[in-house]
Amino acid sequence: MTAFWIILAYLVVLLALGFASNRFAKKTQEDYFLASRGVGPFMLLMSLFGTTMTAFAMVGSSAEASQTGIGVYGMMASASGIVHAMCFFIVGVKLWAHGKRFGYLTQIEFFRDRFESSGIGLVLFPILVAMIFPYLLTGVLGLGSCITGVTQGAFPSAFASTNGAVPPWLSEGIIVGVVLIYVFVGGVRSTLWVNTFQNALFLTLGVAAMFVIADRLGGFDNATRMAVENKPSLLKRTLDPKDRPAYEASVARYEAALEKWQEAKAGPPPRRPAAPGLGKLEFLSYLLIPLSVATFPHLFQYYLTARNAKAFRMSVIGHPICVLILWMPCVLLGVWAATAVVDGRPVVPPDTNPNQILAMAIKNLTGPVMGGLMAASILATNSLDAQFLVLGNMFTNDIVTHYLGRKRFTERQLLALGRAFVVGVVAVTYVVSLAEPRAVFRMGIWCFTGFTSLFPVTIAALYWRRATKWGAYASIVAGGATWYGFFHASGFGSVEHYTVWGMLPVAPVTLASTIALVLVSIVTRPPRPSTVERFFGKPAHAQ
């Protein structure tokens, strides 16, 4: 019960921050969506970091580490430290400058101007919404799993079917409701305030949890020693000979269960045990995944909130360190939780849903107060707020006012339309989250793959004068089509470790969108000189 009350108190703080931020609102679109472009370096760092580190980071990293080992840090964290910071530097700063100069509120407004095409918005809007959808889903699933994990046994009579835990349908509903309220009340300013508070919380508590759990396991050395003894594969990136018999036995059990399931088709299909270890080409291709931060529409919106270009400097330098502080404890905790044995019993039962491993380890190894605080900090790792806000922003500005005209609506009507659209998308996400309890990590990877397919067109828009409208269309379509083809072939994300020629699908998808962009741009008419001058300035010989 203690954990439950701490989570509840945390949610009340979020609502209070949302209402408090509303007192500083100026009631203009630029203020509601961009905080009047006045955000300083520290809050920008907290917002960019908090938005790139979602439930995917805290729940997904520990879950994946418990299955495939410490390699997940290199796959996502150190790769993100290099690539995210690069994207803030070479994409974020430029986009901020164009946004400030031309008054953009959304990504699509920029692409429409740069590629001299109103229609590109009609292609991009459904793609961006469709790709945000699985991202939202990872957030909702991760947060629901967390609350269910730490409230086990809290309500034995009310929720007997979930061992007394708050069931996912309720926990997910509450979280989504709270985020919607503070976003609607305070706009981007509330998300900035909440992000700063949340980041301070989860950076502190992630490290604290690592120390407390290591202490409960007999010290850091002892926690790792248990991993070496019980599942050494999790400390490297190949299948250790010691783990081979156990792995082969689990695969045999899975195949038997699958055969039974195929006969009866009742209940969810059995989950194939993840093979410890990691392919080298697959590892290399993970470097492409973090490129997605250059194309997330909700990050684009945060780029535009910066007070000036200098505000980005702290984000570029500090991001790799913040990622380190968050991910290292999560990866170690995931490995320790999966291998630790206390008083002759495993800390987490072997058949536990990986998404719940971190929460259960904390609950079983620490007191209810630490469990509740940690759960609150896991809840803090979400970017649902920014995603909700940008969906409303894109719908009102890129679709409603662009096609129907600003003068047909009052500002209040536009706001209501945007909110109605967000509620609709969130409702669909909520229903799907109840029916599709897939691994947070896998869902996230597919979502990031889709966004990375837009990286070539984003870079070309900023740095290649010759990039044309038709090149952009070809790139978006080629990337989207290949992404969908691989997503379909993977059983819509249900095949674990789906690779193409040993690499993640992100590699061929990015290659296809790049080739289409370059080839089609070269053979089609270049952009008008006025457009080139608008975005790149006059050529050197004309100055």
Next chain:
Amino acid sequence: MKRVVIVLVALLLAAHQDYWAWDRIEPLAFGFMPIGLTWHVGISIAAAIVWALAVHYCWPADVVVVAPLPGAARSERPEL
């Protein structure tokens, strides 16, 4: 200096592919961190240093002063 920073970023990306440590657990840094994790923690720290150099020496000149074009600012539009 711009070229030096580009080379350093390329070196970071190359160092990220630590295939030599693929099948190794030891040495354990501080007695508990396997080499595969320690190496990548080091890469995170090195990334922060390289990006600090980039910010210091390669900051783009065309973003130092940016003013909105007349009529472009959203603040000139009606209230909510």
